[in-house]
Amino acid sequence: MxxxxxxxxxxxxxxxxxxxHIWLPYAQMKTAPAPLPVVRTxxxxxxxxxxxxxxxxxxxxxxxxxxxxxxxxxxAVARQMADMPHVMFGGLVHEQALTLARRLAAxxxxxxxxxxxxxxxxxxxxxxxxxAVQYWxxxxxxxxxTFVAFKGGYHGDTTGTMAVCDPDEGMHALFAGLxxxxxxxxxxxxxxxxxxxxxxxxxxxxxxxxxxxxxxxQGAGGMKFHDAGTLRRLRALADKYExxxxxxxxxTGFGRTGAMFxxxxxxxxPDIVTLSKALTGGTLPLAATIATSTxxxxxxxxxxxxxxxxxxxxxxxxxxxxxxxxxLDLFEREPRLDQVARIAAALEEGLAPAREFLxxxxxxxxxxxxxxxxDRIDDVSALRAHFVGEGVFVRPFGNIVYLAPAFTIAQDxxxxxxxxxxxxxxSL
Ligand SMILES: *Cc1c(COP(=O)(O)O)cnc(C)c1O
Numbered sequence: 001m002x003x004x005x006x007x008x009x010x011x012x013x014x015x016x017x018x019x020x021h022i023w024l025p026y027a028q029m030k031t032a033p034a035p036l037p038v039v040r041t042x043x044x045x046x047x048x049x050x051x052x053x054x055x056x057x058x059x060x061x062x063x064x065x066x067x068x069x070x071x072x073x074x075x076a077v078a079r080q081m082a083d084m085p086h087v088m089f090g091g092l093v094h095e096q097a098l099t100l101a102r103r104l105a106a107x108x109x110x111x112x113x114x115x116x117x118x119x120x121x122x123x124x125x126x127x128x129x130x131x132a133v134q135y136w137x138x139x140x141x142x143x144x145x146t147f148v149a150f151k152g153g154y155h156g157d158t159t160g161t162m163a164v165c166d167p168d169e170g171m172h173a174l175f176a177g178l179x180x181x182x183x184x185x186x187x188x189x190x191x192x193x194x195x196x197x198x199x200x201x202x203x204x205x206x207x208x209x210x211x212x213x214x215x216x217x218q219g220a221g222g223m224k225f226h227d228a229g230t231l232r233r234l235r236a237l238a239d240k241y242e243x244x245x246x247x248x249x250x251x252t253g254f255g256r257t258g259a260m261f262x263x264x265x266x267x268x269x270p271d272i273v274t275l276s277k278a279l280t281g282g283t284l285p286l287a288a289t290i291a292t293s294t295x296x297x298x299x300x301x302x303x304x305x306x307x308x309x310x311x312x313x314x315x316x317x318x319x320x321x322x323x324x325x326x327x328l329d330l331f332e333r334e335p336r337l338d339q340v341a342r343i344a345a346a347l348e349e350g351l352a353p354a355r356e357f358l359x360x361x362x363x364x365x366x367x368x369x370x371x372x373x374x375d376r377i378d379d380v381s382a383l384r385a386h387f388v389g390e391g392v393f394v395r396p397f398g399n400i401v402y403l404a405p406a407f408t409i410a411q412d413x414x415x416x417x418x419x420x421x422x423x424x425x426x427s428l
Contacts (some may be wrong), residue, residue: 223371346418372401
């Protein structure tokens with residue numbers, strides 16, 4: 001790994017001793033710049049080992065919606081730690097998980113009332129896919145085993161979910177042979193695309209279990225937005241062809257797009273929804289797959305074969321559920337959605353000048369997501385380093401530079417972020 005020798009003298013011993021043993025995500029280990037050693041976080045700040053402080057523009061992959069180290073979440077986790085950090089969920093339950101399930105069911109629209117917990121977003125999508133396929137099997141319908149998902153979509157890195165990502169993002173070509181074949185279509189965001197999807201479903205619906213989509217914003221696939229009409233078309237098509245509609249709200253859930261959930265903002269209720277990322281306010285890993293009672297009823301039987309056969313070892317971890325309950329308290333007590341609206345306005349204003357820059361193709365904002373799309377980014381590592389030089393942590397990918405900060409970020413911190421984006425993008 002290309003270590004930055006000017007900094008390596010200041011690097012702590014644990015860093016130098018441990019780095020040769022770590023394998024980092026999404027990184028060519030030989031050429032990737034050395035990762036930054038972090039010693040502390042607070043609010044929207046990341047403190048590095050050499051004392052530098054970075055303003056965080058992406059809230060640790062969009063999870064830390066209340067900022068880092070929120071005292072209310074810390075206290076809840078500390079209390080839970082003293083009582084019971086974890087107990088297995090097979091044959092046992094506990095207050096934090098049941099309370100969280102009840103609260104999520106009450107918050108979600110419609111009849112999304114049955115919660116299955118897991119420990120990562122990818123797994124919650126795997127569970128949703130298993131639920132959908134077995135829903136049909138349990139009802140005696142045998143051939144419905146594939147999914148329709150969409151170009152630009154991202155649903156996780158496990159092999160099951162890779163197969164429903166955008167073909168490039170999910171590396172379908174590289175892993176051909178391992179991955180099951182699903183249908184990756186254009187979102188029905190125009191009449192033409194809607195007609196094409198309708199025709200496709202008319203042909204293939206007998207083999208399709210469900211439609212899987214990130215509602216309103218496709219995140220890791222390129223921060224692409226679509227409107228509520230697109231989701232209404234999906235709901236109508238799912239109803240017309242008797243398919244389950246699955247919303248992957250792992251990114252959009254918990255206020256990121258401006259409403260608590262994208263499904264609520266769009267006025268469209270899916271049959272299954274997945275949540276993770278901001279579920280615990282960015283503190284502990286936890287995910288949930290929530291089904292309507294109609295889906296759940298297909299599993300309700302005297303036949304043990306009709307049970308959902310899934311159970312992560314650490315599902316419904318008590319610390320994580322305590323953190324999630326504390327996070328929901330904060331959404332109730334503090335003006336998070338107002339903060340998101342304020343961030344949206346500030347991002348709109350702060351990023352608008354980038355529209356005039358030569359290399360910029362698009363500037364768009366939805367909720368607390370601000371995106372500057374470029375024609376291309378040649379050296380993403382250099383760009384990331386440039387941001388660190390500006391005192392901010394921003395992680396461009398593909399051809400986009402984006403901000404998705406904590407909802408509690410201070411106005412001056414947000415100004416620093418948008419100014420840094422303008423400066424770095426202008427320099428290209
Ligand atoms: C991050 C993400 C996932 C995967 O979650 P992991 O916890 O990384 O497995 C799935 N879907 C969406 C929409 C995501 O943003």
